[in-house]
Amino acid sequence: MKGASGRIRIIGGxxxxxxxxxxxxxxLRPTPERVRETLFNWLAPVMSGARCLDLCAGTGALGIEALSRxxxxxxxxxxxARAAQALRDNLARLKAEGGQVAAVDAQVYLQGTAQPFGLVFLDPPFALDLWTPLAQRLEQGGWLAPSAWIYVExxxxxxPALPASWLPHREGTAGDVRYALYRRVS
Incomplete structure (x- = not known):
């Protein structure tokens, strides 16, 4: 890929x-393999048939790992736009069906018509400090199924200040990253 800085590996499925x-x-900061492996071990019982939202997708590693599993x-x-195109290219090359890419700001996307998701990956660029506003829009805008799982990196x-209805399920750290899985209670 022209302009590529490297490659990351899908670890399961x-x-x-x-x-x-x-x-x-x-x-652009792809979620490390070790963190993805841990997360998807936690999510294994709920992956089959899940409808997922990979918000602030970047490389799309989390969402593609979900499709793979x-x-x-x-x-x-x-x-x-460049990251979105690279994501489309990766999905096409891998023949990964079920992935749709919206090249739009996450906050703008969440102003659209809501469709509830059972699993959301919330991993915005660290420098932008978007966890709380995006979490509030997800919670208040009808984007989460009643017992949705939300991954926050x-x-x-x-x-991050997150909605009270998001109960911590599991969490960990790797280097300078904190990762946590929450379960929404309605």
Missing amino acids: QLRNSRLDVPDLPG GAAGVQFVERD SPRQVA
Whole structure:
């Protein structure tokens, strides 16, 4: 891929060991393999047939990993046109069905007509501090199924203010990253 800075690997499911091209873009920070492996071990009982939203998708590694492991579909939302195109290219090359890419800002996307998702990946660019506003829009805008799972990735020292209905399920740290899985209670 022209302008690619590297490749990352899908670690499980039908696309296991497939590589994703990663464009060289400022602030693009793919979720590390070890973190993805842990997260998808946690999510294994709920992956089959899940409808997912990969908000601030970046490389799309989380959503593509979900498709690889049996998710029914993933809506990818990525504001950077180059990252969105790289994501489309990776989905096409891997013949990963069920993925749709919206090249739009996450906050703008969440102003649209809501469709509830059972699993949401919330991993915005760390420098933009969008966890709380995006979480509020997800919760108040009808984007979450009643018992949705929400994955949140943030800097290790940051504890985002999240809706009270998001109960912590599991969490961990890896390097400078804090990752947590929440379960929504309605």
